[in-house]
Amino acid sequence: MSRLARSGRGGIVLLVAGLVAALVLPWLIYPPVALDIVCWALFAAAVDLLLGFTGLLSFGHAAFWGGSAYATGLIVLHGGLPFPVAIIGGAVFAALLALPIGYLSVRLTGIYFAMVTLAFAQMLYFLANQWRGVTGGENGLQGIPRDLLGLDLNDPFYFYYAGLPFVLLGLAAAWRIVRxxxxxxLVSIRDNPSRARALGYPVERYRLLAFVLSAALAGVAGGVFAIGHGFASLDGLYWTTSGQVVMMVILGGIGTLWGGAIGAAIVVQLQDFLATAGFEGIGIVTGTIFIVIVLLFRRGIWGTVRHLIATRRTTPPLSSAADAGAAPAGSPEPAPAPASPRPAGGSPDAAAGERC
Structure with a gap:
């Protein structure tokens, strides 16, 4: 079987396994925690679309996660629209918010891009804190309903399956974008922007579009998160939210897209376990585990696993490599080639002429 066929079959197996895991997750753990995992998984995929495939590290994606949460809550509370429409509206708001921020940021790279996006996110945080008449200030938006066409989805178990399709569609969109x-x-721009520009690609325009798409996916995740928990708070806009999702991406593996889901599951489960146990130094534990994993798995958890699988497929076993150059068992050894006769009394040049 060809390597391409094996890769395609392996991808289908992973997609099916991920879908099954998402469907059975609320049966295995507390449904609100399961909802947190899938929302953060989509948020991590959105950040990885920008970081792993475009080469831009954003510390301001909390603006789109939290901004969409507020927009979604306001649409439901004041517009009276069902939450699916509100989630779409929140994603559109995040994309529109990303346009001016991205336009002013994508011309920068490295730490400069990270700091500029962080500055814009903090500006939005202080704006939401001061605009109490709309955002509720420090209290945030509370009591966001989950009704849909008369159905009561206040039970977290049932709402998980109502919000899961939005997360799955967002992950499918991210997968389609990178392929x-x-x-x-985007990958060529990440690897060598000068060469991509020389080939005629408008680098800044591609980066801006990737930034907006990433923000829209983060907006979907933030909207589902806000509806699922029934509130939108300032914590969603704070810089620690951006740092946490970047940590999830690094834990799972930068540029893997699906690794962020693994990082999200680890961080959310660990935080829930420590909070339930009454431990207050959650940041210390999560930071320590992050350092250990980064030191042991330089490519992240899923990135390391994928690298090992790819290495095993491309490297033949030592026994096969040795047998390839050996004669089959029981076969006669090849006879040595006869030496070229040298004419008697001839010179070396004459012998060379005879061989030619």
Whole structure:
């Protein structure tokens, strides 16, 4: 079987396994925690789309996660619209918010891009804190309903399955983006922006579009999170939210897209376990585990696993490599080639002429 066929079959197996895991998750753990995991998984995939495939590290994606949460809550509370429409509206708000921020940021790279996006996110945080008449200030938006066409979805178990399709569609969109020609151009820009620009690609325009798409996916995740918990708070806009999702991406593996889901599951489960146990130094434990994993798995958890699988597929076993150059068992050894006769009394040059 060809390597391409094996890779395609392996991808299908992983997609099916991920779908099954998402469907059975609220049966295995507390449903609100399960909802947190899938929402943060989509948020991590959105950040990885920008970091792993475009090469831009954003510390300001909390603006789109938290901004969409507020927009979704306001649409439901004051517009009276069902929450699916509100989630879409929150994602649109996040994309529109990303346009001016991205336009002013994508011309920078490295730490400069990270700091500029962080500054914009903190500006939005202070704006939400001061605009108490709309955002509720420090109290946030509370009592966001979950009704849909008369159905009562206040039970977290049932709402998990109502919000899961939005998360799955967001992950499918991220997967399609990175596998499209547009995604290939993003990778080329990440690897060598000067060469991509020389080939005629408008680098800043591609980066801006990737930034907006990443913000829209983060907005979907933030909207589902706000509806699922029934509130939107300032914590969603704070810089620690951006730092946490970046940590999830690094834990799972940068540029793997699905690794963020593993990082989200580890961080959310660990935080829930420590909070339930009454431990207050959650940041110390999560930070220590993050350092250990980064030191042991330089490519992240899923990135390391994928690298090991790829290495095993491409490297033949030592026994096979040795047998390839040996004669089959029981076969006669090949006779040595006869030496070229040298004419008697001839010179070396004459012998060379005879061989030619």
């Amino acid at each position: 499209s020609p547009f995604g290939r151009v």
